[in-house]
Amino acid sequence: MNYVESLHYLEELNTFGIRLGLARMEELCARLGNPECAYAVIHIAGTNGKGSVTQMMDAVFHAAGIRSGRYLSPHLISYTERMSVDGHDIPEERFAELLTRVRSATDEMVAAGHEHPTQFEALTALAFLYFAEEQVEVAVIETGLGGLLDSTNVVEPILTIITNVAMDHADRCGGTLAGIAEHKAGIIKEGVPVITAATGEPLEIIERRAEELGADVFVCGEDFSAQLFFPNGGGQRVVFHSVVCREPEPFELALAGVYQAENAALVIMAAKLLEREDARVTENAVRAGLRSVRHPARFEILSYEGVPVVVDGAHNPAGMKALRAGLDRYFPDAPRVFLLGILKDKDIDGMLAALLRPSDQVVTVRPNSERAAAADVVAGIAAGLGLSTHACNDAETALAEAVARARAGNALLVAAGSLYLVGGIRALLTAGR
Numbered sequence: 001m002n003y004v005e006s007l008h009y010l011e012e013l014n015t016f017g018i019r020l021g022l023a024r025m026e027e028l029c030a031r032l033g034n035p036e037c038a039y040a041v042i043h044i045a046g047t048n049g050k051g052s053v054t055q056m057m058d059a060v061f062h063a064a065g066i067r068s069g070r071y072l073s074p075h076l077i078s079y080t081e082r083m084s085v086d087g088h089d090i091p092e093e094r095f096a097e098l099l100t101r102v103r104s105a106t107d108e109m110v111a112a113g114h115e116h117p118t119q120f121e122a123l124t125a126l127a128f129l130y131f132a133e134e135q136v137e138v139a140v141i142e143t144g145l146g147g148l149l150d151s152t153n154v155v156e157p158i159l160t161i162i163t164n165v166a167m168d169h170a171d172r173c174g175g176t177l178a179g180i181a182e183h184k185a186g187i188i189k190e191g192v193p194v195i196t197a198a199t200g201e202p203l204e205i206i207e208r209r210a211e212e213l214g215a216d217v218f219v220c221g222e223d224f225s226a227q228l229f230f231p232n233g234g235g236q237r238v239v240f241h242s243v244v245c246r247e248p249e250p251f252e253l254a255l256a257g258v259y260q261a262e263n264a265a266l267v268i269m270a271a272k273l274l275e276r277e278d279a280r281v282t283e284n285a286v287r288a289g290l291r292s293v294r295h296p297a298r299f300e301i302l303s304y305e306g307v308p309v310v311v312d313g314a315h316n317p318a319g320m321k322a323l324r325a326g327l328d329r330y331f332p333d334a335p336r337v338f339l340l341g342i343l344k345d346k347d348i349d350g351m352l353a354a355l356l357r358p359s360d361q362v363v364t365v366r367p368n369s370e371r372a373a374a375a376d377v378v379a380g381i382a383a384g385l386g387l388s389t390h391a392c393n394d395a396e397t398a399l400a401e402a403v404a405r406a407r408a409g410n411a412l413l414v415a416a417g418s419l420y421l422v423g424g425i426r427a428l429l430t431a432g433r
Contacts, residue, residue, distance in 0.1 A: 001096050001099060001100045001103070002093075002096050003092040003093065003095060003096040005096070006095060006096040006099045006100070007079070009099065009103060010079065010099075010119055010122070010123075013117075013118060013119035013122055014119055016116055016117070016118045016119065018118065018120070018145065019115075019118055020145070020146065020149035020150070021149050022149060022151070022153060022154060023114075023115070024109070024114065024115050024116075024117045024118070024121055025117070025121050025124065025125070025151045025154050026154055027109055027114050028102070028105055028106060028109060028117050028121060028122075028125050029125060029128065029154055031105040031108060031109065032101070032102070032105055032125060032128070032129055033132075035125075035128040035129045035131065035132035035133075036128040036132075036154055036155050037156070038131070038132035038135075039069070039131055039132065039135075039136050039137060039138055039139050040137065040138040040139070040157075040158045041138070041139050041140075041141055041155040041156065041157040041158065042057055042138065042139070042140045042141065042157060042158065042159050042160075042161065042270070043141050043143070043152065043153075043155055043157035043159075043160050043161070043187050044057070044140065044141065044142050044143065044160075044161045044162075044163070045142075045143040045146075045147040045150075045160075045161070045162050045163070045184045045187050046161075046162050046163025046164050046165070046184065046197075046198075047163070047164055047165055047166040047180070047184075047316065047318055048163065048164060048166065048259070048316070048318050048319050048322065049163035049164060049197070049259060049262065049263045049266075050142050050143065050161075050163050051072050051142060051295060051298065052255060052260060052263045052295050052298055053161055053163055053263050053266050053267055054070060054071075054072050054140050054141075054142040055070070055072070055255075055293050055294070055295040056255075056263065056264065056267040056289060056290060056293050057140045057161075057267055057270060057289075058070035058084070058087070058140045059087075059288075059289035059290070059292055059293035060267060060271055060281070060285055060286050060288075060289030060290070061137075061138055061140070061281075061285075061289075062086060062087050062289065063284075063285040063286075063288035063289040063292070064278075064280040064281050064282065064285035064289075065280055065285075066137050066138060066278070066280055066281075067085070067086055067134075067135065067136050067137050067138075068085070068086065068136055068137065068138050068139065068140060069083065069084065069085050069127070069130070069131035069134065069136040069138070069139035069140070070083065070084045070085075070139070070140045071083050071124070071127040071131075071139065071140070071141045071142060071152070072142040073120070073123070073142065073144050074419050074420075075419075075423070076296060076297055076419060076422070076423030076426060076427075077423050077424075077427055078092075079095065079123065080092055080095050082123060082127065083126070083127040083130055083131075085130070085131065085134045085136055090130055094130070095126070098126045098129050098130055098133075099122065099126050101129065102122050102125050102126050102129065103122070105125075106122065118151075120144050120151055121151045124144070124151045124152055127139075127141075138158075141155055141157075143187065146180070146183035146184065146186070147162075147183050147184045147185070147186045147187040148182065148183045148184075148185075148186020148187070149183070149186070150183075150186075150187075152187075153186065153187055156189060156192075157187075157189060157192055158192065158274075158277075159192065159193055159195070159270060159273060159274065160187055160188055160189065160192050160193065160194045160195070160215070161194075161195045161196070161266055161270060162184050162185070162187070162188075162194065162195075162196040162197075162198055162206060163196070163197050163198075163262075163263065163266060164196075164197045164198055164199075164202075164262075164318070165177065165180055165181045165184050165198045165202035165203075165206075166180075166316065166317070166318035177201060177202060178201055178202070178205060180202070181198070181201065181202035181205040181206065182205060182209075184198075184202070184206070185205055185206045185209040185210075186209075188206070188209050188210050188213055188215055189213065189215070190213045190214060190215065191213065191214050191215055192213075192215050193215060193216045193217075193218065193273055194206065194210050194215050194216070194217045194218070195217075195218045195220075195266055195269050195270055195273070196217065196218070196219055196220065196266075197219075197220035197221070197262050197265075197266060198219075199221065203219065207219075218244070218269055218273075220262060220265055220266060220269070223242065223243055223244055223269075224240065224241060224242040224243070224244070224265055224268075224269045225240075225241050225242075225265060226238045226239060226240050226241070226261045226262060226264055226265035226268070227239045227241075227261060228253070228258055228260070228261035229250070235252060236252070236253050236256070237250040237251060237252055237253065238250060238251045238253050238260075238261050238264045238265070238268075238290070240264075240265060240268045242269065242272070244272075245272045248268075248283055251264065251268065251286065251287055251290050251291075252287065252290060252291045253290050253291070254290065254291055254292060254293050254294065255293060255294075255295055255298065255299070256299045256300070256301055256326070256330065257298065257299030257312075257322065257323075257326045258322070258325050258326050258329050259299075259322040259325070259326065260299070264290055267286070267289075267290070268286055268290075271283075271285070271286045296311075296426060297311045297312065297313045297419065297422045297423065297426050298312060298313060299312050299323065299326050300312070300426070301330075302426075302429055302430070304403065304413070304429045305403060305407075306407070307403055307406045307407055307413050308331075308334075308412050308413070309412070309413045309414070309415065309429060310326075310327065310330075310331075310412065310413070310414045310415070310416075311414075311415045311416075311422055311425065311426050311429065312326075312414070312415070312416045312422070313416070313417075313418070313419045313422045314351075314355075314416050314417065315342070315343070315346065315417060315418050315419065316346060316347070316351065317347055317350040317351050317354050319351075320350075320351045320352075320354040320355040320416070321354040321355075323355060323414075323416060324354060324355050327412075327414065331412050334411060334412040335359065335360075335409045335410065335411035335412065336357070336359075336360045336361070336411055336412050336413075336414055337360070337361045337362075337363065337402050337405045337406040337409065337411045337412070337413050337414070338355070338356070338360060338361065338362045338363065338402075338413075338414045338415075338416065339363045339364075339365070339398055339399065339402040339413065339414070339415040339416070339425065340352075340362060340363070340364050340365075340378055340382075340415075340416055340417045340421075341364065341365050341366060341367040341372065341373075341375070341378070341398075341417045341418050341420070341421030341422075342367070342372075342373050342378050342417045342418055343367065343369060343371045343372055343373060343418050343420075344371060344372060344373035344374075344377070345371055346373075348373060348377070348378060348381055349381055351417075352378075352381055352382055352385060353385070355416070356382065356385060356387060358385075358386055358387070360387055361387065361388045361389070361405050361409070361411070362378075362379065362382040362387050362388070362389045362390075363389070363390050363391075363392060363398050363401050363402040363405065364376070364378040364379040364382070364389065364390070364391045364392065364398070365391070365392045365393070365394065365395055365397075365398035365421065366393075367417065367418040367420035367421035368395075368420050368421070368424065369418065369420040372418065372420065372421075374391075375391035375392060375393070375398075376391040378391075379391040390405075395421065395424050395425055395428065396428065398425075399415075399425060399428055399429075402415075415429075
């Protein structure tokens with residue numbers, strides 16, 4: 001297959017939907033020669049923040065001179081964004097060539113009587129194969145959904161990170177916060193250290209599972225912590241505190257958002273553990289990684305036609321709460337116009353209640369997904385909160401409407417919600433740059 005044909009094939013795989021379980025993935029990896037065993041793995045799960053932590057860890061390895069792979073999902077524009085080596089996304093030609101081989105293996109599986117792998121399983125296998133053939137030393141692997149039955153959970157990591165646990169994907173992870181925590185804790189492996197920012201009942205579940213498997217646990221807020229501060233000269237820094245290792249000087253942090261202090265703390269703690277085994281993971285490497293890391297559409301501050309814009313893929317109530325905290329800290333006095341698109345299986349009422357102020361304006365549009373909520377549904381919920389709203393039929397119209405409102409009110413424009421929307425909006429905002 002060429003790249004265009006590979007995209008058609010991936011669309012065909014959508015018919016198999018989301019099916020949790022490891023049997024198909026284990027069979028597929030075996031037929032590909034178990035590429036996931038060819039390198040060390042850092043395995044990352046969590047409700048929010050796992051993408052940022054994945055990017056930070058990969059940036060630290062890159063700064064340390066360690067050849068690393070990075071796998072995350074979903075993508076903003078192209079499937080090739082999901083997997084990279086040494087900071088470079090996989091080329092389209094290589095993507096198509098490897099997916100062709102994965103397709104051959106899946107066809108053999110089906111012919112032998114096995115279930116057909118899903119789209120996410122095919123992409124995950126492709127990433128594993130890519131990293132093996134590129135001879136990476138370590139791969140930073142983000143889970144797709146949950147953890148216990150997620151396709152990535154065939155790996156045997158050297159370190160596990162669970163960012164936090166909140167209500168999301170409850171329909172597929174037990175229906176309760178405790179059920180979600182059980183799924184996140186499912187990536188813990190025997191004797192493999194765990195670093196987490198979970199609290200309350202989810203933390204108890206994680207600690208219990210770790211104890212059963214003889215895995216040490218390092219807890220943010222107990223064993224280590226971080227605070228974000230803003231020097232007079234500009235920028236932002238993270239102060240890291242730890243009861244288990246020396247406290248370094250503050251770290252510069254490229255990623256905006258108050259929640260990034262906690263994410264950075266997880267990465268700094270991870271580096272402290274990893275440096276015991278690899279002298280290349282130095283404090284200087286951590287500093288360089290945190291200073292240079294990029295993660296598009298995560299409290300990303302841009303400008304469009306003179307209008308300040310924040311693009312953020314907050315897609316659940318906890319994410320919206322974090323976005324609201326960031327807006328209140330970085331832009332406390334600015335009027336706000338929101339451009340929102342949300343999936344219908346999300347807690348839309350809870351998300352809007354966590355995000356919006358009475359004076360805010362809301363423009364809505366349907367994200368490009370079969371799971372998307374209609375624009376007028378989201379607008380109706382916002383209107384019920386007493387806000388000025390406008391539902392649009394397409395992203396271009398919605399962006400024009402939101403920009404016009406922001407300019408008229410000298411306001412901040414905030415594009416948020418599903419990454420199926422935010423990725424497209426970001427592409428419109430950055431076109432021609």
